[in-house]
Amino acid sequence: MPADAINALTDADSEVAPPRQPSLGFVGGLRWMWRQLTSMRTALILLFLLALGAVPGSVFPQRGASPLRVGEYLQDHTTVGPWLDRLGLFDVYAASWFAAIYLLLMVSLTGCILPRCIQYARNIRAVPPATPRNLSRMPEHRAFETDATVAEVVDSAEATLRSARFRLRPRTLRDSAENVDGSVAAEKGYLHELGNLVFHVSLLVLLVGVAWGSWFGYHGTVVIVEGEGFANTLTQYDDFVPGRGFSTSLLAPFSFTMDEFDAKFLEDGPNRGQPDQYTADVTYSENPGADLQTERIEVNKPLNINGSKVFLLGHGYAPVFTVRDGNGDVAFSGAVPALPQDPTFTSTTVVKVPDAQPEQLGFNVTVAPTAPKQVDPTTGPQSTFPEANDPRVYLGAWAGDLGLDSGVPQNVYQLDSSAMEQLGREDLAVGETWELPDGRGSITFDGLAEFANVQVTYDPGRWLVLLAAVAAMIGISLSLLVRRRRVWVRATRDGQGRTLVEVAGLAQTEWAALAQEVDAVAAALPCAPMVVEEQK
């Protein structure tokens, strides 16, 4: 196959490194660097680096997704851990070296694509180059003789190619003493290049959309117990991750109440206990004073309030307690979210009662939504099913100083019992009360509420990202399905009054259908041969 002819079709290849001149000077040096950066070879290497650079993010725990696991990793690996941290391997996709790779790739892309866009625009009306002398070197070539004149062949070739929507070069006809010859050069498939450009430009736009969204967007999570409400202000979030360009004015002023939360699990079958569906019924208003609306949030079906989306991330149980102190006063009353520990939702939490008299009270709580018949002393109480069929709480009571005044922030799910004395253990069904020893008060298990772990996200760039992704998809499909190809027809009349007709074709890249296309053109010419056949 004539490699040089193919290369003539392939723009991408014309960037063979320029000959080094002895003294380029500063500007020349810069230009040389630019040419290197925007070369296909550099793009290829940067693509590799991008793939390679993305990998560690799946190997090491990432701060963005699981900060707790990063902490554990650092505790377990005291020597390599800090080094990995210094290299940014716990936050790969925000690391400067990762940014360097993709930004260089984008610069390279811009430098590569812009000139090609300009060239494309300039060539939008260009005619195909003249018919090469030696057509038999082309990958597809047909030849036959006919009695038709050169003009007839050329007329017919032009009509055929035009109706097949080829772009044509004005015919050349030569008439010398003993020879008449004429040729048509045609080209098709410009959408290939257009698609390629659209694809690459869309990748740039996509990155802009991602950057926009992460700059001006935010996401945060909050635990909401059934019946409680949420207003979209910073203080309400348990955890909040703003973009760098975030300001509180970006928080849409909506609020909602979680009227009811329900988690269903498979009751039977091999996957008994597997989650089946979560639903949360909420009443919300878009801004203070606006009408109240109701909506059901499900997995895969978030609530969308003017671009802010409210998702269910997870759920759990929140036992409701009333604690009375030694004086008989209600020192605590309310629901306490408990952290699920296993797939059957055995959950743990603590209740801290700093207002209790004469001494502060604290409770370690294990919740079993469906209580076991017997508690295994080695594992402790374990729920037998994730739904609240027979809820029971297992309590350990402590009296003394909760240590809340020491100024050290405390984990709400842990009891600091260093300055406390254990009062005993008890387990309660719904409605039961445990009278604490020595007249220190009592605790009543009023019921089991559910809580939902809710995420609110706002990403103003996501429409641009989607748009760019769709454009890229259309572009790349065009680019890979459409082939740019040239077809030539030449007719030469010899001294004996016969006309030799040659039809040839060349595609930019391998393309099986080129043969049929050339056959079809040949077959449409006057007195064309029967198309070459193969018998198997």
Next chain:
Amino acid sequence: MSTQTWAYISNGLVYSTIIVLAVALVAFAADLAVGTGRRRSDAAKQRRTSLARQASGGGAAVVTVVSEEAPADQRWARIGISLTTLAATLSVAAVITRGISAERPPWGNMYEFTLTAVATLLVIWVAMLPKRPEWRELGLLVVLFNLLLLGVAVLVLYRESAELVPALKSYWLWIHVSAAIIASSVFTVGSLASVLYLFSERYERRAIAGSTGGVRDAIGARLPASDQLDKVAYQTIAFAFPLWFFAVVAGAVWAEGAWGRYWGWDPKETWAFVTLVIYAAYLHARATAGWRGRPAAIIAIVGLAAFLFGYFGVNIFFVGLHSYGGV
């Protein structure tokens, strides 16, 4: 019939597929041993040259070329193809019965994805043969690869047929998964062609230098010409690339609806991205001087490795949101 019965039938069909594929593997190995691949492609090449010569000679109006292949050479390949066609049918039936037993499309866990991928790969390969005879040369690798996949599916990934977890209850699942399965099946064909390419190209290079020898060259000598394999690899990967891109975008749209972000660098997402970038690098390599041929083929193989790691490795080694496989 009860859902249990259907699941039972499905399992039986899977085992039958494995047995039939194993026999097909033997047939394709015999085909390789008698070395018809290169003879077929040489014959095709000769046809081309003789056509070109006759055409530029300016004479012939009708050229008829009779295939030079002796029918005996085709025997093993034909047996292999028939058996693979049977295996394709059995595996499709296995997928359908599995779907009936679960009362939903059978794409809910890694076992079912793998089963569907095997059926898709086999059907694509068999269905493309009339249009792309050169795909026949991939028979051995395609069958071997599917046997391995089914082995892993049965031994490691098997799960009782059951309901979907809530996050998977979305029509985006079907869009995303079907695009991903088709794209990855086609990628696989392309990358397997690149594996063969390496053998064939090495043999050709060493044959010119007059220094062939060893097992690798013995295999290379029996494979079709390298330019033909290269073509298969390019055409398939060029077809699969936009489809994979679409699968990734569909996954992102779904993730946006399910988890509130379209992209979170979850391990599964990361490896889908890595696979995409490597195959993009392959397509680039094909257009870059000095990277065509061998380097490009190696990139295509790395692409398949990345895909397989993203598919199996991630579920086995890493924790992420996509760990529905139960593996």
